[in-house]
Amino acid sequence: MNLLKDLPELKKAGVITQETADNIQAYYKSKNGSSTNRLLIVFGVLGAVLVGLGIMLIVAHNWDELSRGTKTIVAFLPLLTGQLLCGYVLIKRLNSVTWRESATSFLFFSIGASIALVSQIYNIPGGTGSFLLTWMLLCFPLIYLMRSSITSLLFISGITYYASHQSYWSYPSSDSYLYWLLLLGVLPHYYQLYMKKPESNYMIFHNWMIPLSVVISLGTVAKETEELMFIAYFSLFGLLFLIGNLDFFTQQKSRNNGYKILGSLGTIALLLILSFNGFWENLRKEHFLLREVIVAPEFIASALTSLLVGAVVYLQYKNKALNEYMPIAGFFILFILIFILGFFSPMAVILINSYVLALGTLIISNGAKKDHLGIVNYGLLVITALVICRFFDTNLSFVLRGIMFVSVGTGFFVANYWMLKKRNSNG
Template identity: 65%
Template sequence: MSILKEIPELLHEGVITQQTADRIQDYYKSKKGSPTTKLFIVFGVLGAILVGLGIILIIAHNWDELTRTTKTIFAFLPLIIGQLLNGWVIIKKSESIAWRESVSVFLFFAIGASISLVSQIYNIPGNLSSFLLTWMLLCIPLIYLMKSSVSSLLCLAGITYYATQASYWIYPSSESYLYWVLFLLILPHYYQLYRNKPRSNFMIFHNWMIPLSLVITLGTLAGKYDELMYVAYMALFGILSLIGEKEFFSKQRTFSNGYRIIGSLGTIIVLLMLSFSWFWDHLRKTEDNLNELVRSAEFLSSIVLIALALVLLLYRKKEWRLDKINPFALIFLLFIPTYIIGLNSSTAIILINLFGLALSVLTILQGARKNHLGILNYGLLIITALVVCRFFDSDMSFVLRGVLFVLVGVGFFVSNYVMLKKRKSDE
């Protein structure tokens, strides 16, 4: 921190007292944590993972030569060691983040290893999704017992894998509704991080992992009326964008705000996908039973997500100023009537392309206003993506397509040149 470098000079000039200097140093130490402590946490977690994997490899090398009793003992040995270590840390080292995270990670993998080994020894039937579900159910208490953020991240990854395995990767697919229950069980720890350690690296990792998990898993609700999931996804990306615009997240560095980035990228990807005619042609040919439709998981999830997005939008109504509104957070409102129009008309394709073009222009203007090259080029990349999509989806001549690419390239060069020149003149 630059303010810490200025403390000796401030003391010498008599601007602050030694007591004030000590208080400033203590504040920033407690806020940031020392580099040594952070390294200890990282290497402690990596060490726990490597030790666990090493034990498994040693046992696996001689596995076939062991008796069933010996195998059972080895199956439970990592679990017992992990529990003893966690108990010791709770009693003796409860204030040490490094110790808590290390032993909880070791126990996390020990639980998974014990379940799989016992199943193999006694030929207990099951599949990967049921194994993951059992593993995560047993590990979620670790998050709160050990106050372990790494365990929280591992559980988020585990329940996401469980949901995708159950609903995406096996046939016939099975319901993965328990994912949402497990996800809600993890959220209280995220709230504790928000209240107690809002600027920690663990908080930043959760800011990415939670929206990623939701985006990956929302598709598991798709069934007979999977076209409606585009509405649900647009509402979800609107929610993520609105969360990313909250004061707490908007003040963070760009790459620390996973909600804003995922919400923005997700919105653009959906718009690009629907800018082709194939989806709308299929939608107009689909004949749906209205009674079944309104009772479907796709319809209910869309309604719930739209309602949540509207609540968040109304909550931020005091900030409805032109320079404060994030267009990515509002596009879901325009998408709903567009989807309805698309049921009977091809006009929806034009509207979708216009939405993408409007978002790119507004992003470029925002980048110019903030003098931010990253935002400016992001807007230009959106235009480039639209041009590429139209390259493969229109009857334009190759000459016209070439002209469009040239114009976009010139736009990249001119806009960056003008902004860099402006920065030099300001300096």
């Protein structure tokens, strides 16, 4: 802002022209305006939600004293109010993001509240799963009718909760395959954000919500052969990592790249889990029948994710040199081979541990080449996590365990000292 104050002096001294000064003023004005708009949207949405919740609490205080007819009117009142607000926005305020998102958020929660209240008033049977599904189906058109990204994010949260409730938290569990169809319905809106507002906060939130939702919901397909889901998840994390490595995402800040972060952390977490021998011992005791496995939903999920990530690997690396290949992205191929080997040999756990060690070393090497302390320390953390896992998993003596920790700690110190010294010498 000090630059704006200096504009008259700069023009007088002939440093800049009047046109340049006008462009600078217009730039700062648009920058401040966009910040103000973001705040208005946030407070507008929060205000709409809080008003709706406040009204519900006030009504709830006197709920038992109301007649059934009055209760019905009260149940539909928020819904009617939300529809009128959205109608007003469509006619008068369609280009106002603040009005559009606030009104649609209010209507989103009003729909859920009305369904719940009417069900309670008239004792309509139904569980949480059917309630969530009905709510999400009724709210889905709002995403496109109102062009509402907040509703899209709420919708993704809702269908993720629906899938989790149906398959994780209900006994006996029921199928939640509708989740995948509902998620596909959001993707056109996501694509529109990518085309029109690629740098917006809504795009960033979707970059996190969509992969996180898929990671949470993929496990819902597991039934009888849960062990196969490790293949599906390794392929999924490889796919997420590859998506996050596209030019569009690599040009953004790292914290905005939910695909790459989830893909990398997910792969490392699974590798560390499988670095213990217990899983492989249990796997060797299993007896799978081929005719049953190939029709199992876990096998279908594993096959689809593996084929999908394989196609993406081919498209991304077909014209690149071997040294540009990222080990995390293609580990799904190696893991399938290791998984098959694990049915017959204890070598599988040794290969997993070796891969984690090699991966940590490669990450450190990559960070050193890029002169990036964060990447170097990430690689050291991977190796540290492996050492901690082996601390609890083996019968090593305390002396040898101590030497392992001292070695890794020394590695942290040496790597960071060397990187800082290199930066100072180059500076």
